[in-house]
Amino acid sequence: MIEAHTPRQSRFQPGTILAGHRHRHAYAALVLEGEYEELSVDGRVHCPTGAIVLHPPWHMHADRFGCHGALVIDLELPDDFAWETGYRAWQVDSIEKLACLAQRDPAMAFDCIAASAESLALIEPPLWLERFVRGLIGNSLPITLIARRCGVTPEHASRMCRRWFSANPTIIRREFRARKALELLKAGCRPAQVATEAGFADQPHMTRTLKSMTGATPAHIQSNWKTGR
Structure with a gap:
């Protein structure tokens, strides 16, 4: 079982741009509503509703939110797990159920994500x-x-x-x-x-x-x- 901390929920307005930044600890971002694009030295990934993006510790990335903005939950995770998994993104179908589960038990929520979610590919550069x-x-x-x-x-x-x-x-x-x-x-x-x-x-x-x-x-x-x- 993966241990995690209490989720943090954030709403981003349409057109918001977050310049390159880091998070000290590993975390997974779960997109509840809207969409955004994340840019890092790993590449670009489109994050629609239902996307989950895993970030290792100190990962630097920027975020560009589209015309609908986005509602995102961050689940802080153990650094060791994220080092082993690396930067990854997934897409899930049951976003409402997963969001409810994440509020009650973030550890179980991420276990479900890792076990059954479909991987999201990076957008290929030239x-x-x-x-x-x-x-x-x-x-x-x-x-x-x-x-x-x-x-x-x-x-x-x-x-x-x-x-x-x-x-x-x-x-x-x-x-x-x-x-x-x-x-x-x-x-x-x-x-x-x-x-x-x-x-x-x-x-x-x-x-x-x-x-x-x-x-x-x-x-x-x-x-x-x-x-x-």
Whole structure:
């Protein structure tokens, strides 16, 4: 059984735009009414009524609400579960029953979602943009060179990244490096080793990045995981 905290319900007005932001703990967003589009370095996903979106800890994303706005319930979940599952979205049929269950027993509600809901696919970006992002993640080549290898100008690549992922190429690269570092820290690796394997210039570079992202140093992050905080 998955333990969860009391749900938080929010109503967003039509046309609302939430700029890139993070949540300290893992949570699932359940769309009770309306719809919105979520943008992150993972891609774009359309979230209609009945959608559930699982966010790992510190996941950065932006939200754009359509002409009807949306009513959303957030279910806070254990960080370990979300790390294993990763960023995912599902669609359920019995939204009313699920909403009632979520108010009474969020843990049971998410068990039902994970067991029977249909996965929602990310909206596919242009092929060149996929190649561009893979290039950002896979090496430390200059962004200008990666863009040219994909047949576009650096300026066009940057505009498309902001439009598609709500992040410029530098932020996308930093985000994936930080995620890799968090995974390695969680696995118990030494910070110096983590900095090298995650692609940072050095350990101070990694420390600055993680502190700006999480508010904590690598040592504190690792200590908190060991103590279950």
